[in-house]
Amino acid sequence: MSGRADSPQQAPVYPWLEAPWRSLLGARLGARLSHALLISGAGGLGKRALAQRLGQALLCARPGPGGEACHSCPACHLFQAGTHPDFVLVEPAEPGKAILVDQVRTLCAELALKSHGGRYKVAVLQPAERMNLAAANSLLKTLEEPTDNTVLILVAEQPSQLPATVRSRCQTIAVRPPEPALAQKWLTKRLPSGSDSALLLRLARGGPLRALEMAERDLVAQRQRRLEEFQAVHSGRSDPLALAADWARDAELEPLYWVQDWIQDMIRICTNGQRLAASGSQEAKVLERMAESIDCQQLFVRLDQVSEALRLSATGVNRQLMLEDLLLAWAPAP
Ligand SMILES: [Zn+2]
Numbered sequence: 001m002s003g004r005a006d007s008p009q010q011a012p013v014y015p016w017l018e019a020p021w022r023s024l025l026g027a028r029l030g031a032r033l034s035h036a037l038l039i040s041g042a043g044g045l046g047k048r049a050l051a052q053r054l055g056q057a058l059l060c061a062r063p064g065p066g067g068e069a070c071h072s073c074p075a076c077h078l079f080q081a082g083t084h085p086d087f088v089l090v091e092p093a094e095p096g097k098a099i100l101v102d103q104v105r106t107l108c109a110e111l112a113l114k115s116h117g118g119r120y121k122v123a124v125l126q127p128a129e130r131m132n133l134a135a136a137n138s139l140l141k142t143l144e145e146p147t148d149n150t151v152l153i154l155v156a157e158q159p160s161q162l163p164a165t166v167r168s169r170c171q172t173i174a175v176r177p178p179e180p181a182l183a184q185k186w187l188t189k190r191l192p193s194g195s196d197s198a199l200l201l202r203l204a205r206g207g208p209l210r211a212l213e214m215a216e217r218d219l220v221a222q223r224q225r226r227l228e229e230f231q232a233v234h235s236g237r238s239d240p241l242a243l244a245a246d247w248a249r250d251a252e253l254e255p256l257y258w259v260q261d262w263i264q265d266m267i268r269i270c271t272n273g274q275r276l277a278a279s280g281s282q283e284a285k286v287l288e289r290m291a292e293s294i295d296c297q298q299l300f301v302r303l304d305q306v307s308e309a310l311r312l313s314a315t316g317v318n319r320q321l322m323l324e325d326l327l328l329a330w331a332p333a334p
Pocket residue numbers: 060061062063069070071072073074075076
């Protein structure tokens with residue numbers, strides 16, 4: 001299967017996703033597939049590809065004996081063209097925004113109709129934790145009283161942010177990061193020679209696809225620059241409000257995730273004097289310097305602050321004001 005993994009026409013199964021993929025196919029063949037699935041796991045593991053692949057397999061008119069899509073029937077062609085009428089994808093209108101109640105209502109109405117192809121109706125909702133409360137409530141009824149042959153696939157990086165009422169009605173498929181050796185082997189094949197795949201994987205928290213994206217978008221250099229800006233605010237050399245305005249323009253709020261990493265690393269440094277995995281790197285040097293000047297208890301408070309900001313960022317909060325609050329706390333007292 002890995003030989004076909006990079007075909008642009010189909011969602012790949014990455015080697016580390018073989019196990020969850022096999023268990024999904026097994027559930028399908030044994031007619032044990034839940035009508036609501038929650039695919040959870042860190043970013044950059046291919047959860048969306050897994051959801052897509054399952055969707056195609058369910059809609060395929062001539063699935064193989066293992067339950068895999070054939071990739072050649074009319075249903076597969078429609079799916080691959082993104083126009084299968086029994087497949088619905090629900091995402092925020094813009095990256096970083098919430099999934100709104102109207103989007104979920106439209107989805108539920110669509111799922112209540114009979115399938116066009118006489119098979120399943122499949123919906124993928126991603127990232128599911130971006131549903132606001134009204135949207136999640138609206139989904140509950142469909143989860144409680146599913147229509148026949150509908151499969152709803154929620155994809156979530158932070159499933160704990162979903163209401164428990166939604167989570168409890170889904171069968172969870174937890175996707176875990178691959179062993180570092182496997183991830184590094186996969187990544188090294190796809191990067192220009194001389195790339196530091198170990199560092200990329202560490203920065204991507206073990207997610208190989210995320211690591212690849214970081215390499216392609218040169219995010220390592222960007223992250224280093226962001227850390228220098230962050231340190232400049234901390235040492236009083238730079239204006240936190242100006243930096244907040246700049247960071248708020250990042251659609252994915254990447255700097256906020258990085259601040260979360262940095263605080264966690266500083267906590268490691270100051271609680272047990274632990275050396276960082278990439279000690280000796282420019283990033284580790286800056287963080288060791290910053291950690292010396294902050295009280296450890298304060299770092300835990302700041303970490304909570306960032307988690308709360310990340311939670312709020314899905315709710316349509318004013319991002320610039322949120323970042324201003326956060327960065328002002330890091331600036332020296334006047
Ligand atoms: Zn097919």
